[in-house]
Amino acid sequence: xxxxxxxxxxxxxxxxxxxxxxxxxxxxxxxxxxxxxxxxxxxxxxxxxxxxxxxxxxxxxxxxxxxxxxxxxxxxxxxxxxxxxxxxxxxxxxxxxxxxxxxxxxxxxxxxxxxxxxxxxxxxxxxxxxxxxxxxxxxxxxxxxxxxxxxxxxxxxxxxxxxxxxxxxxxxxxxxxxxxxxxxxxxxxxxxxxxxxxxxxxxxxxxxxxxxxxxxxxxxxxxxxxxxxxxxxxxxxxxxxxxxxxxxxxxxxxxxxxxxxxxxxxxxxxxxxxxxxxxxxxxxxxxxxxxxxxxxxxxxxxxxxxxxxxxxxxxxxxxxxxxxxxxxxxxxxxxxxxxxxxxxxx
Amino acid sequence: xxxxxxxxxxxxxxxxxxxxxxxxxxxxxxxxxxxxxxxxxxxxxxxxxxxxxxxxxxxxxxxxxxxxxxxxxxxxxxxxxxxxxxxxxxxxxxxxxxxxxxxxxxxxxxxxxxxxxxxxxxxxxxxxxxxxxxxxxxxx
Amino acid sequence: xxxxxxxxxxxxxxxxxxxxxxxxxxxxxxxxxxxxxxxxxxxxxxxxxxxxxxxxxxxxxxxxxxxxxxxxxxxxxxxxxxxxxxxxxxxxxxxxxxxxxxxxxxxxxxxxxxxxxxxxxxxxxxxxxxxxxxxxxxxxxxxxxxxxxxxxxxxxxxxxxxxxxxxxxxxxxxxxxxx
Numbered sequence: 001x002x003x004x005x006x007x008x009x010x011x012x013x014x015x016x017x018x019x020x021x022x023x024x025x026x027x028x029x030x031x032x033x034x035x036x037x038x039x040x041x042x043x044x045x046x047x048x049x050x051x052x053x054x055x056x057x058x059x060x061x062x063x064x065x066x067x068x069x070x071x072x073x074x075x076x077x078x079x080x081x082x083x084x085x086x087x088x089x090x091x092x093x094x095x096x097x098x099x100x101x102x103x104x105x106x107x108x109x110x111x112x113x114x115x116x117x118x119x120x121x122x123x124x125x126x127x128x129x130x131x132x133x134x135x136x137x138x139x140x141x142x143x144x145x146x147x148x149x150x151x152x153x154x155x156x157x158x159x160x161x162x163x164x165x166x167x168x169x170x171x172x173x174x175x176x177x178x179x180x181x182x183x184x185x186x187x188x189x190x191x192x193x194x195x196x197x198x199x200x201x202x203x204x205x206x207x208x209x210x211x212x213x214x215x216x217x218x219x220x221x222x223x224x225x226x227x228x229x230x231x232x233x234x235x236x237x238x239x240x241x242x243x244x245x246x247x248x249x250x251x252x253x254x255x256x257x258x259x260x261x262x263x264x265x266x267x268x269x270x271x272x273x274x275x276x277x278x279x280x281x282x283x284x285x286x287x288x289x290x291x292x293x294x295x296x297x298x299x300x301x302x303x304x305x306x307x308x309x310x311x312x313x314x315x316x317x318x319x320x321x322x323x324x325x326x327x328x329x330x331x332x333x334x335x336x337x338x339x340x341x342x343x344x345x346x
Numbered sequence: 347x348x349x350x351x352x353x354x355x356x357x358x359x360x361x362x363x364x365x366x367x368x369x370x371x372x373x374x375x376x377x378x379x380x381x382x383x384x385x386x387x388x389x390x391x392x393x394x395x396x397x398x399x400x401x402x403x404x405x406x407x408x409x410x411x412x413x414x415x416x417x418x419x420x421x422x423x424x425x426x427x428x429x430x431x432x433x434x435x436x437x438x439x440x441x442x443x444x445x446x447x448x449x450x451x452x453x454x455x456x457x458x459x460x461x462x463x464x465x466x467x468x469x470x471x472x473x474x475x476x477x478x479x480x481x482x483x484x485x486x
Numbered sequence: 487x488x489x490x491x492x493x494x495x496x497x498x499x500x501x502x503x504x505x506x507x508x509x510x511x512x513x514x515x516x517x518x519x520x521x522x523x524x525x526x527x528x529x530x531x532x533x534x535x536x537x538x539x540x541x542x543x544x545x546x547x548x549x550x551x552x553x554x555x556x557x558x559x560x561x562x563x564x565x566x567x568x569x570x571x572x573x574x575x576x577x578x579x580x581x582x583x584x585x586x587x588x589x590x591x592x593x594x595x596x597x598x599x600x601x602x603x604x605x606x607x608x609x610x611x612x613x614x615x616x617x618x619x620x621x622x623x624x625x626x627x628x629x630x631x632x633x634x635x636x637x638x639x640x641x642x643x644x645x646x647x648x649x650x651x652x653x654x655x656x657x658x659x660x661x662x663x664x665x
Contacts, residue, residue, distance in 0.1 A: 007354040015361055061369070064377045069386040075526070081366040088362040092354055112354045116623055119425060119549040126557025130529075133564050137522060141388035149568055153407045156414040156561060163421035170428040176623055235389050240373035244366055311464030314410070318453075318462045322417070326450055329424070330443060336431070337439045344436040352540065403569035411562040412652040416645045418558040422550050423638065427631060430624035434631050441635055448642040452649050459653050 010111045011092075018091055022250045026053040029299050036303035057243055065239035070140025079138060080237065080244035083131030086124040087251035093117040094258045095179050097268050097284035109268075109284065110179060118176040121259065122163050125214060128252070129155045132233045135245075139236035147232030150222055150310060157317040158213035158220075164325035165206040168332040169197055169263050182267030196266035202328040204264045206321050208297075211256040213317070215249065218302040222310055257294035258287075265290050409461050420449055500541060508534030516590075525563050532556050543616055546626045 027042065027050055034041025042052035067073060097109035114120050129152055136148020170176055173184040187195040198204050213220040224232030234245050261267060270286030272279050308316070337344075427434070427442050434441075456462060492498055511530035518524040532555045539548035630638050 003350055004353065007350070008357055011354050011357045011361060014358065015365075061373050062377050063373075064379055065370075065374055066381065066385055068388060069383075070388055072522075075522075077370065080370075081363060084366050085359055085362045088358050089355060092358055111358070112351045114351055114545075116425075116545055116549055119422070119546070119553060119623075122421070123549050123552040123557055126553060126561070129557070129561055133561070133568070134526075137564075137568060139388070142390055145568070149403055149407055149565065152561060152565055152568075153410045156558070157410055159557075160414055160417040160421070163418070164424075167421070167424045167428055170425060171431055174429060174432065176425060176429055239377055240369055244369070314464045315462060318410075318413070319457065323450070323453065326446060326453070330446060333431075333439050333442065337436060340432060341435045405569065407565050407569050408562070409652050411558070411565045412649065415554070415558040415562055416649060418554050419641070419645065422554060423630070423641075426546065426623055426627035428627075429622075430627035430631075433624070433628055438631050441631060441639065445639060445642050448639075448646060452642075452646045455646075456649060456653060461653055 007111075014091055014111050015088070018088065018251055018254070021254050022247055023053045023057075024050070025250050025254060025295070026056075028295075029302075032296070032299050033303045036300070060240050060243040063239040065241055066236075068139060068141065068236045071236065072138040072140065075134050075138035076236075077241070079131050079135035080241050080248075082134065083128065083248040084244050084251075086128045086131075087248040087255065090121055090124045090255045090259075091251065093120060093178050094255070094262060095182055095267060096258075096287050098272075098280065100280050108179065113177055113179045116176050117178040118166055118170060122159065122166075125159055125162070126156070128248075129159075131245075131248070135237065136233040139233075141236050143229045143235045144233050147224065147229045147235070150229075151216065151233055154213060154220065154222060154313060154317075155216075157314060158210040158321070161206055161317060161321040161325055162210040162214055164322065164329065165203045165210060166263065167325075167329050168200045168203045171329075171332055171336055172197060172200060178262055178267075182262055182269070185266040186269055194266055194269060196269070197264045198266075200264070200328075200332065202324060203332075204260075206325050206328075207263065208260060208294075209321060210317075211260060212298065212301065213313070215252045215256050215298075217253065217298055219305040219308050220313060221307060222313060253295065253298060254291070257298065258291045260294050261287060261290040265294070406461070406464065409456075413456065416449070416452070420445075497541075501538070504534050504537045504541065508538070521567050522564070525560060525567065528563075529556055529560055532560070546623050 030052070031041040031043075031049065042049035045051040045055045068076075092111040093114055095108065095110035095113075099106045099108045101107075132151045132155070133148050136144040136146075136151070139145070169181065173181045175181060175184065181197075185194070185196050189195050189199075212218075216222075216224065224234070229235070234242055237245060268283035268287040270282065270289075272282045274282075423445065424442065427438060431438060508531050511527045511534065514527040515524050515531060518527060532551060536548045536551040536556070539545075539551060
């Protein structure tokens with residue numbers, strides 16, 4: 001039963017952690033974007049406005065939830081729940097720090113280490129498409145339907161790019177487990193440069209761009225392009241139902257940033273020194289620092305880039321990212337082959 | 347086999363669902379609830395909706411989904427090979443290379459046929475028909 | 487072995503817990519009057535079979551079912567339904583007369599019988615021990631690229647054929663836009 005309680009404890013911690021991350025993340029984004037746009041941003045609720053998100057969440061709790069007349073109520077209510085679950089589940093596979101040894105037991109700072117974590121991540125992101133498709137369809141309204149058809153096509157296009165961008169990583173690291181991928185990035189090149197997977201530069205770029213599209217962030221936020229689609233798939237959602245979509249969106253932002261760090265930026269690896277407790281805390285610090293840097297890029301892009309047109313978006317995905325990743329996989333496989341097996345005719 | 351890795355996934359799914367259901371229920375209880383016909387009508391920027399929302403969309407969306415199925419299958423095969431690449435040596439690289447070349451060819455074919463062109467004005471077929479605009483005849 | 491013995495094992499309860507919803511959902515797929523609901527029942531049925539694969543230690547196959555079937559094929563269905571005029575309520579086309587239902591039911595029972603017979607004939611009451619741990623992804627790759635390399639290459643042709651079919655479908659929308 002010990003294993004059960006450990007798993008339950010980890011899940012609870014992960015759940016609480018994610019909610020706090022979202023609270024901070026939304027506030028950070030609003031403040032940052034405000035500064036970039038020469039505004040001040042929320043600064044009233046709590047110190048420097050930090051409690052603004054909490055206040056917004058509580059407000060939404062007390063707002064009326066409208067059941068639109070034409071909605072298919074069962075599916076309509078299930079959609080926001082379905083958006084939240086995959087976001088929560090993806091977080092489970094992310095290693096946030098080096099394993100900690102207390103006494104004789106080693107605790108992984110990762111809720112669960114799946115052998116096929118990469119496949120699991122892709123499967124979960126494809127389930128996230130359902131939430132949007134079903135929300136749009138079941139609302140029984142024009143804008144949500146338009147938004148969700150667009151969103152579905154966008155998300156599946158970039159999910160293909162996302163998956164292809166990960167093939168070189170697996171080739172290079174010989175594993176699909178995230179803990180092992182991070183472990184494989186531990187060494188250095190020539191004793192100075194950290195041996196992160198970022199050497200697979202095209203993969204990194206494709207993954208990051210596809211990540212923007214997969215989380216429906218600007219400049220790929222056509223899903224909820226206000227000027228054309230009002231609110232996109234969640235036009236008809238009000239009150240806490242909308243809050244669930246919002247929550248899922250920010251958890252996904254954190255997840256994709258954390259996964260970028262895990263796959264390409266060395267995970268929790270970084271200079272570690274000092275007493276034992278510092279050796280356990282520093283990896284977590286490095287991981288969070290790198291993740292914060294990636295999140296900053298996401299927010300920066302949102303503040304600076306205009307939204308793409310839909311035809312540009314689809315053509316960029318299928319005519320640039322996917323051919324690029326296919327050719328890059330071939331290059332990597334020949335390079336890795338040469339390194340591991342020598343020349344084919346020798 | 348050892349399913350303990352899936353225990354936490356099941357727990358998290360239950361916890362998440364539980365949270366969402368309780369929160370939605372609590373919100374429904376705590377929030378005011380006075381629906382009016384206008385409030386319940388589908389949102390159409392203030393215009394009274396006249397027809398069912400279902401419209402017809404370009405068949406391209408379907409094609410994208412189809413291509414996604416193909417690339418998804420490819421990704422799964424590539425993953426299975428990439429993990430065990432060392433066991434196959436150059437023979438594996440050749441097999442996968444052939445497979446990928448065939449898929450690149452598929453992509454090229456689709457591209458050539460204009461299935462990836464989303465910009466209507468730039469479509470080859472559209473240009474052929476529309477581009478040479480007939481000279482406007484002056485009415486005497 | 488009696489039913490009582492069978493029920494004493496906890497793994498069999500887990501099997502029932504997964505298999506019954508899968509079975510019910512697959513019946514609902516064909517009996518539902520609403521296309522979208524039918525597709526959603528199909529998702530449940532496929533999810534159940536993915537979970538059964540996981541239970542058998544076939545981790546890779548289980549998640550592939552989720553990724554390819556739930557994540558891609560069903561999305562294809564849903565998009566197909568949405569881009570045509572998807573009725574939000576029951577559709578009349580899906581209510582078939584009993585004369586159409588009876589042969590379909592007969593055929594599916596026959597098919598089930600054949601498959602069940604084949605399984606019982608080949609394995610009988612033999613118990614196949616579960617693997618100690620999940621099959622490594624590498625082993626799947628190994629069997630694809632050693633025993634099944636020809637079918638693997640053929641798959642790419644099948645995919646190509648599917649796409650050409652798609653193109654033929656997609657060509658139809660273009661002339662309409664030409665003024």
